[in-house]
Amino acid sequence: MAAPSRCNHLIMFDSSLMIYLYGGQVIFWENDYQEQFLFVSRKASFKPPKAIRGGIHICFPQFGSHGLLEQHGFARNRIWSVDENPPPFPATTSNCHIDLILKQSLEDLKIWPHRYEFRLRVALSPTGDLMLTSRIKNINEDGKPFKFRFSYQTYFLVSDISEVRVEGLETLDYLDNLQNGERRTEQGDTVVFESEVDKVYLSAPPKIVIIDHDKKRTFELRKEGLPDVVVWNPWDKRAKTIPDFGEEEYRCMLCVGAAQVEKPITFRPGEEWQSRQEISVVPSSYSSGHPDPEIVHRI
Template identity: 55%
Template sequence: MPSNIVHGTDGFPRVILTDTTGSSAEVLLYGGQVVSWKNERREELLFMSTKAVRKPPKAIRGGIPVCFPEFGNFGSLEQHGFARNRLWSLDSNPSPLSPSNSQSSVDLILKSTQQDVRTWPWRFELRLRISLSDGKLTLIPRVRNTDSKPFSFMFALRNYLSVSDVSEVRVEGLETLDYFDNLMQRERHTEQADAITFDGEIDRVYLCTPTKIAIIDHEKKRTIVLRKEGMPDAAVWNPWDKKAKALPDMGDEDYETMLCVDSAAIETPIVLKPFEEWRGRQELSTVSSSYCSGQLDPRKVLHGLS
């Protein structure tokens, strides 16, 4: 595990991960949040709001926030839960995962505090391994029930992806699926389009999703491939112009260059008995695509990659 914690200009302690391809990632202990993921050409693949507030207790808008134990405003807690605005620690005992000595991996842990128990009355340990290898960014979240009573929770990794122009992006892999539309009081609908494209605000939770989803960016000729396990749902969000202007920590034009496609467990909360542990996994990778010139079948992106 890297011990080289550095402090940025914002004062937050962070860990910098690098791999042999020249890719890099930046992980804050605040929120256990990945705030940067760059490819070998030093191109940023994650979106960060131009007005992101980097001051506790605010959550940071961008990167990959960890949403636990709730997602959205479905429960009584603050939106998306409290894990994203707590200070995490380095995890010296990531068992049962084998310890990682790689400079391109870090293990973090968040344990319940007295403050947390007052608002969410169960004790837990939330662990997160973040690793970078061959340009792929992998996150392995684990939740252990350290309480004497069972509890249930929602979980999501909110992936703020950097795109050239959201109106030119296609998301493949969610067609024909049912989804909750949060813009219509969580009404349940079935996706009719052969791919999701964007021409206005979207806030949906797709249900029973595949393990692979492709986000095809025509202008950048790049496809981001999201692979996930243990998180059956996928939230898709873009605030568009009016909502972006209403968000104090988002620039008016920021919505044009971002898209959230999240790994999540929302529809059916995860239930843990005392001392049980849940584990999820998410991998983000990129492939070059010439889809804008019709040379790439997006279904081959979904099904043809090992």
């Protein structure tokens, strides 16, 4: 697959990232053993207007398909810029980061008539954790508020979806997008995968874990400012209908991301909204958020 030339890298002694300006999208995240943590389809297109199938999508100003906007909004298929002079961000554990910015174009104003500044900081911690911080400011000059929905749609690379489970979502209510958004309650002790899944879990805890038994690896996802969690896998039949997705690739990926879907965010001109998603990789068997006591280091 041909990738665009406009990309940026973050490199720490034990981890590296690749971020594309197209979509403001993290595509590659690996450790010093060249183990890749994010899924990217072999059929992904890196050319506008399609979003890149994989990595971490920035879904804004909507999640899903509504009205004139593209599915999951336009942020994931616009060209972002490097923000050379960002305002101060909250203190982090690393100064290894890149700042991006997205502003509305004249074409965007025709389909979503609001002015904004979207700043995104992508950072690596000294231990290799991946951190994304978003700041969206309403700069409307007409005094009008605007509302939006948001998600960090994260494509995790897994060994075999049938051997993966997610903990932290049990007993929660969720919106089932396979049943027209019907509200249901998770019944299992843990979330496992045996068929197509497209759910939005509501009022989720600040930390959830994705456990990959075959790789003996766990992703720990922490979130701030985002109450919901999106979970998606197309399974076999749906995968065959997606042009930029391999028929068997559903076996090695799982989308999980912090989100604000059920209730849109609304704020007035001059106000700013902020969210954060942080992911750690723990080389252990994980249960209910507690790592194997004999393996306490992180990749």
